[in-house]
Amino acid sequence: xxxxxxxxxxxxxxxxxxxxxxxxxxxxxxxxxxxxxxxxxxxxxxxxxxxxxxxxxxxxxxxxxxxxxxxxxxxxxxxxxxxxxxxxxxxxxxxxxxxxxxxxxxxxxxxxxxxxxxxxxxxxxxxxxxxxxxxxxxxxxxxxxxxxxxxxxxxxxxxxxxxxxxxxxxxxxxxxxxxxxxxxxxxxxxxxxxxxxxxxxxxxxxxxxxxxxxxxxxxxxxxxxxxxxxxxxxxxxxxxxxxxxxxxxxxxxxxxxxxxxxxxxxxxxxxxxxxxxxxxxxxxxxxxxxxxxxxxxxxxxxxxxxxxxxxxxxxxxxxxxxxxxxxxxxxxxxxxxxxxxxxxxxxxxxxxxxxxxxxxxxxxxxxxxxxxxxxxxxxxxxxxxxxxxxxxxxxxxxxxxxxxxxxxxxxxxxxxxxxxxxxxxxxxxxxxxxxxxxxxxxxxx
Amino acid sequence: xxxxxxxxxxxxxxxxxxxxxxxxxxxxxxxxxxxxxxxxxxxxxxxxxxxxxxxxxxxxxxxxxxxxxxxxxxxxxxxxxxxxxxxxxxxxxxxxxxxxxxxxxxxxxxxxxxxxxxxxxxxxxxxxxxxxxxxxxxxxxxxxxxxxxxxxxxxxxxxxxxxxxxxxxxxxxxxxxxxxxxxxxxxxxxxxxxxxxxxxxxxxxxxxxxxxxxxxxxxxxxxxxxxxxxxxxxxxxxxxxxxxxxxxxxxxxxxxxxxxxxxxxxxxxxxxxxxxxxxxxxxxxxxxxxxxxxxxxxxxxxxxxxxxxxxxxxxxxxxxxxxxxxxxxxxxxxxxxxxxxxxxxxxxxxxxxxxxxxxxxxxxxxxxxxxxxxxxxxxxxxxxxxxxxxxxxxxxxxxxxxxxxxxxxxxxxxxxxxxxxxxxxxxxxxxxxxxxxxxxxxxxx
Numbered sequence: 001x002x003x004x005x006x007x008x009x010x011x012x013x014x015x016x017x018x019x020x021x022x023x024x025x026x027x028x029x030x031x032x033x034x035x036x037x038x039x040x041x042x043x044x045x046x047x048x049x050x051x052x053x054x055x056x057x058x059x060x061x062x063x064x065x066x067x068x069x070x071x072x073x074x075x076x077x078x079x080x081x082x083x084x085x086x087x088x089x090x091x092x093x094x095x096x097x098x099x100x101x102x103x104x105x106x107x108x109x110x111x112x113x114x115x116x117x118x119x120x121x122x123x124x125x126x127x128x129x130x131x132x133x134x135x136x137x138x139x140x141x142x143x144x145x146x147x148x149x150x151x152x153x154x155x156x157x158x159x160x161x162x163x164x165x166x167x168x169x170x171x172x173x174x175x176x177x178x179x180x181x182x183x184x185x186x187x188x189x190x191x192x193x194x195x196x197x198x199x200x201x202x203x204x205x206x207x208x209x210x211x212x213x214x215x216x217x218x219x220x221x222x223x224x225x226x227x228x229x230x231x232x233x234x235x236x237x238x239x240x241x242x243x244x245x246x247x248x249x250x251x252x253x254x255x256x257x258x259x260x261x262x263x264x265x266x267x268x269x270x271x272x273x274x275x276x277x278x279x280x281x282x283x284x285x286x287x288x289x290x291x292x293x294x295x296x297x298x299x300x301x302x303x304x305x306x307x308x309x310x311x312x313x314x315x316x317x318x319x320x321x322x323x324x325x326x327x328x329x330x331x332x333x334x335x336x337x338x339x340x341x342x343x344x345x346x347x348x349x350x351x352x353x354x355x356x357x358x359x360x361x362x363x364x365x366x367x368x369x370x371x372x373x374x375x376x377x378x379x380x381x382x383x384x385x386x387x388x389x390x391x392x393x394x395x396x397x398x399x400x401x402x403x404x405x406x407x408x409x410x411x412x413x414x415x416x417x418x419x420x421x422x423x424x425x426x427x428x429x430x431x432x433x434x435x436x437x438x439x440x441x442x443x444x445x
Numbered sequence: 446x447x448x449x450x451x452x453x454x455x456x457x458x459x460x461x462x463x464x465x466x467x468x469x470x471x472x473x474x475x476x477x478x479x480x481x482x483x484x485x486x487x488x489x490x491x492x493x494x495x496x497x498x499x500x501x502x503x504x505x506x507x508x509x510x511x512x513x514x515x516x517x518x519x520x521x522x523x524x525x526x527x528x529x530x531x532x533x534x535x536x537x538x539x540x541x542x543x544x545x546x547x548x549x550x551x552x553x554x555x556x557x558x559x560x561x562x563x564x565x566x567x568x569x570x571x572x573x574x575x576x577x578x579x580x581x582x583x584x585x586x587x588x589x590x591x592x593x594x595x596x597x598x599x600x601x602x603x604x605x606x607x608x609x610x611x612x613x614x615x616x617x618x619x620x621x622x623x624x625x626x627x628x629x630x631x632x633x634x635x636x637x638x639x640x641x642x643x644x645x646x647x648x649x650x651x652x653x654x655x656x657x658x659x660x661x662x663x664x665x666x667x668x669x670x671x672x673x674x675x676x677x678x679x680x681x682x683x684x685x686x687x688x689x690x691x692x693x694x695x696x697x698x699x700x701x702x703x704x705x706x707x708x709x710x711x712x713x714x715x716x717x718x719x720x721x722x723x724x725x726x727x728x729x730x731x732x733x734x735x736x737x738x739x740x741x742x743x744x745x746x747x748x749x750x751x752x753x754x755x756x757x758x759x760x761x762x763x764x765x766x767x768x769x770x771x772x773x774x775x776x777x778x779x780x781x782x783x784x785x786x787x788x789x790x791x792x793x794x795x796x797x798x799x800x801x802x803x804x805x806x807x808x809x810x811x812x813x814x815x816x817x818x819x820x821x822x823x824x825x826x827x828x829x830x831x832x833x834x835x836x837x838x839x840x841x842x843x844x845x846x847x848x849x850x851x852x853x854x855x856x857x858x859x860x861x862x863x864x865x866x867x868x869x870x871x872x873x874x875x876x877x878x879x880x881x882x883x884x885x886x887x888x889x890x
Contacts, residue, residue: 078773079660081806082663103664124609125609125613131607132606135584136606136607139580139584154866155864158844160771160773160843160844161581161771161774161805161806161807162576162581162805162807163771163847164849165845165846165850165859165862165863166871166889166890167625167870167871168570168616168617168620172612172613172616172617174613180612192664194667211525215524215525218527218637222638223710224710224711264667265666265667265668265669266666266667266669274711328523328525328528328604329525329527329606330525330526357607361526361606362607397605398605399605399607399608399609401608401609402607402609403607403609405609405610414610419599419600421593421597425612425614426611429874429877432874444611445611
């Protein structure tokens with residue numbers, strides 16, 4: 001059972017009476033019924049790639065892990081309705097491939113897409129690099145099938161673009177991290193396939209210039225702006241240090257880099273020219289100091305791999321204090337400036353590794369010390385440092401978990417920032433759906 | 446008080462102890478608190494343009510109507526975050542104008558946009574002609590402020606693109622038609638402004654050809670496909686009969702017409718050429734028999750006004766039995782064919798006026814007899830005819846209320862089609878939020 005009792009980062013290890021692998025919804029319902037009657041708690045689990053311990057049982061838990069991996073059928077594929085109906089155990093990559101197979105596009109894209117599963121993507125409302133244009137997982141779903149905590153099956157597998165017949169139950173289960181029921185299948189939206197892409201690496205003077213560039217690009221390139229990622233120099237220095245073959249696209253490396261991607265669902269010439277014109281305008285206004293537009297697919301991949309390897313480079317470098325925060329896009333520069341000031345005033349040698357989806361106001365903001373020995377002591381300061389970062393995020397009307405969820409990791413932390421009223425409403429919903437508290441206890445609430 | 450006690454279509458008239466016009470959220474909360482203590486029920490009301498009696502009090506009700514019209518402030522406008530924070534009483538048209546004022550776009554568009562209010566748009570999850578590209582009202586919202594049935598104010602006015610910190614409460618209130626609380630303000634998403642549009646009127650051989658054309662257009666024109674509306678000949682004949690100056694764009698009028706709109710958020714030549722090429726391809730395959738691409742803004746307006754005047758032409762012609770249904774897009778041809786067969790078999794002289802958002806699988810399907818005297822008797826058959834149409838919709842996994850909501854009109858009808866489990870879950874949510882049942886009683890549930 002060991003692989004199913006520890007989370008992907010190795011931060012949490014729990015106990016379980018059993019790990020079960022149901023083959024279909026009926027079997028899920030039977031297991032849940034048995035557990036409900038026996039008063040045994042249930043931990044739903046997909047690809048086990050979550051970052052907050054949401055799919056890991058608690059220590060000394062009297063729990064059954066229900067792993068959905070065997071439920072990986074495609075139940076229906078409708079090219080005219082632009083929908084696919086899949087079971088919870090399908091990997092995200094398999095759904096992207098199914099869409100491509102009928103000349104369609106499923107936009108959700110994340111680092112773990114080869115192993116994460118759609119049930120987990122739904123339960124954590126997964127984000128990633130295409131949210132700017134296509135939204136979070138929540139925005140990509142039309143219907144759900146859910147096994148409720150008493151073993152009843154709610155069939156909400158509707159494939160409708162418009163349906164206004166009462167409360168929208170599916171949105172309760174999306175992002176609930178398995179605490180209200182187990183998502184067993186979903187109807188997902190498919191989109192027109194991008195026929196052209198253009199990617200650029202851009203040197204900007206700082207976060208304010210980055211936000212200004214995004215605004216200018218949206219004005220001239222409209223919906224074509226598909227990704228807009230920011231990376232501070234320390235984040236990229238780790239990549240150059242640890243990832244073989246990684247090289248700065250602009251030398252010397254600027255203090256702040258932005259990776260821009262335009263895409264177009266119409267096969268037309270001129271997308272790169274559009275991006276080049278927009279960047280040339282930005283060079284003139286001074287918002288941009290240098291830029292490289294990828295001239296080939298291999299150059300595009302090389303640029304993206306710098307961004308994608310930041311997490312791996314951090315892992316090799318060693319442990320750090322990580323944050324996944326969001327603020328309104330307009331307040332990102334303020335957040336970066338003030339967080340840096342507050343942290344450097346108290347911990348002068350802090351290394352701030354910041355990167356992420358600035359187009360969504362979502363930053364990964366990770367703190368460490370360069371010296372390994374110093375860093376060990378520094379990690380012990382996690383509660384104090386979380387306090388500084390999260391209090392600032394909260395004062396800027398932001399979120400302390402933009403795309404990773406709460407799980408076990410932020411379950412207590414969130415009580416400092418959510419209003420008592422909102423927590424009360426969440427608890428009331430939990431009691432309504434799961435009065436005996438058997439669904440994934442100790443997560444979210 | 447009379448104008449606030451009758452719905453827009455004049456179908457429902459109710460009673461109230463008072464109609465109140467609060468100026469701000471604090472006043473709404475005070476009124477709700479007083480009503481809650483006195484056990485008086487509450488009917489929230491916006492522009493009073495709903496089509497299902499959701500904002501009209503019941504007859505002999507001991508109720509207070511809370512009309513939100515005076516709460517029409519813009520609380521914040523953030524061009525970099527692409528959001529606007531507005532109060533519930535702002536009209537939809539005013540929000541479209543605010544967006545335009547900063548070179549942005551708010552896509553929701555409906556016939557009543559000059560008088561309907563954002564609180565009502567949210568409470569009914571309004572749809573309209575741009576859903577194909579931009580989604581329903583639910584998809585256009587980042588945050589809400591809601592006065593709960595006990596008078597507490599939930600501040601969920603977050604302006605974040607990513608926030609995964611527990612259950613997403615806002616989606617419970619959206620589409621709940623004021624039965625769980627009163628929406629007093631919202632953070633809305635703004636989009637890049639369309640810089641080019643191209644519109645065509647297309648003769649197709651029938652609904653199957655229309656769905657095939659939509660598929661082909663999405664393949665060649667991708668996201669540029671912004672609207673795709675179908676109209677049967679009887680619907681347009683009413684327009685030519687009753688609306689002065691209306692003329693068929695294609696003569697003789699085909700049995701089925703489609704209005705296509707492409708738009709592009711990049712200012713480029715070639716959008717009309719793209720549409721013309723796609724239509725020429727469809728002419729060759731036989732899916733399309735004729736097409737006219739608008740050559741000027743006035744031609745575009747003339748084409749749209751034919752579509753937009755169908756409702757008015759029906760009103761002049763006289764009463765009919767109306768349906769607002771949806772099915773998966775792929776099943777629309779099946780629905781139209783089988784519904785026609787079933788109805789004509791039992792009522793040979795039925796006139797079927799069908800039109801709507803076929804790109805969303807959403808049809809307005811309205812039935813009458815051409816002779817006014819016959820029609821009076823025919824209208825008396827509403828329950829039997831609803832049974833035929835709604836049973837068929839249900840057998841095709843469709844919805845009996847695609848975009849108008851349930852209100853009073855379909856509150857009982859829905860109990861035939863929703864599962865007992867889903868109705869139980871809805872009732873449980875209602876009890877959780879509004880245990881004394883004072884919020885808009887007799888609507889939805």
